[in-house]
Amino acid sequence: MIQVSYVSRANKPMSAEQLLVLLMQCRDNNSAQGVTGMLLYGNGTFLQAIEGEEPVIDGLVDKIWADRRHADIKLLSRRRITRREYADWTMAFERVSDEGLWNVEGLVSFAARDFNYDYLVGHQPVVAALMDRYREPHYDQLIGEINAKDKVIEHLKAALAQVRDRAQVTRLALESLTEAGRKGECTDELLGMCEAIIASVRPR
Numbered sequence: 076m077i078q079v080s081y082v083s084r085a086n087k088p089m090s091a092e093q094l095l096v097l098l099m100q101c102r103d104n105n106s107a108q109g110v111t112g113m114l115l116y117g118n119g120t121f122l123q124a125i126e127g128e129e130p131v132i133d134g135l136v137d138k139i140w141a142d143r144r145h146a147d148i149k150l151l152s153r154r155r156i157t158r159r160e161y162a163d164w165t166m167a168f169e170r171v172s173d174e175g176l177w178n179v180e181g182l183v184s185f186a187a188r189d190f191n192y193d194y195l196v197g198h199q200p201v202v203a204a205l206m207d208r209y210r211e212p213h214y215d216q217l218i219g220e221i222n223a224k225d226k227v228i229e230h231l232k233a234a235l236a237q238v239r240d241r242a243q244v245t246r247l248a249l250e251s252l253t254e255a256g257r258k259g260e261c262t263d264e265l266l267g268m269c270e271a272i273i274a275s276v277r278p279r
């Protein structure tokens with residue numbers, strides 16, 4: 076998979092309706108093609124990141140680059156990724172506003188009016204902070220917490236499965252010992268297995 080990000084200038088200021096048309100187009104196409112990403116718009120400037128399988132992204136980049144709604148496309152990065160950074164978004168979108176920027180970590184003195192082509196092209200750390208806003212788990216604290224809980228639950232499930240496995244083997248060992256003891260036929264082999272089981276269930 077690859078991820079591509081760029082900034083560009085809108086050819087005309089985009090109305091809310093034009094942005095909506097664009098966003099619907101992105102979401103329809105992207106969900107059909109397994110593309111995820113984010114798109115920010117403000118002051119006639121787009122900042123976008125798209126990610127997915129390489130041939131799909133290369134094809135989409137050709138289309139986007141040729142789109143007459145924007146120009147002066149400045150590629151910021153094209154890199155290989157092993158997992159999606161915007162997995163939950165067929166295209167996260169926001170019109171940049173001062174309120175929207177309040178909670179963005181790393182943007183201390185950045186305001187909505189600074190969201191413009193020249194500023195973004197010259198300030199990579201600002202771009203990185205803006206892009207980070209939609210990366211999991213920053214965007215939604217609740218999703219972050221659910222993900223964290225999911226991890227704990229996964230861990231507990233694995234621990235439980237291990238306890239169950241050990242209980243089954245321990246029970247079988249006890250049954251074997253009981254049977255062999257009743258018959259007075261306890262072999263070295265059985266005792267060896269029981270010792271190995273005791274060693275494996277001993278708390279570390």
Ligand SMILES: Cc1cc2nc3c(=O)[nH]c(=O)nc-3n(C[C@H](O)[C@H](O)[C@H](O)COP(=O)(O)O)c2cc1C
Pocket residue numbers: 097100101102104105114121123125135138139140141142144145166
């Ligand atoms: C700033 C910007 C971002 C875009 N992002 C996407 C996108 O993520 N996915 C997409 O399919 N089209 C995107 N487009 C639209 C494409 O340039 C193109 O119009 C569209 O993919 C054509 O879709 P169609 O082949 O279904 O007509 C974007 C256009 C602009 C101006």
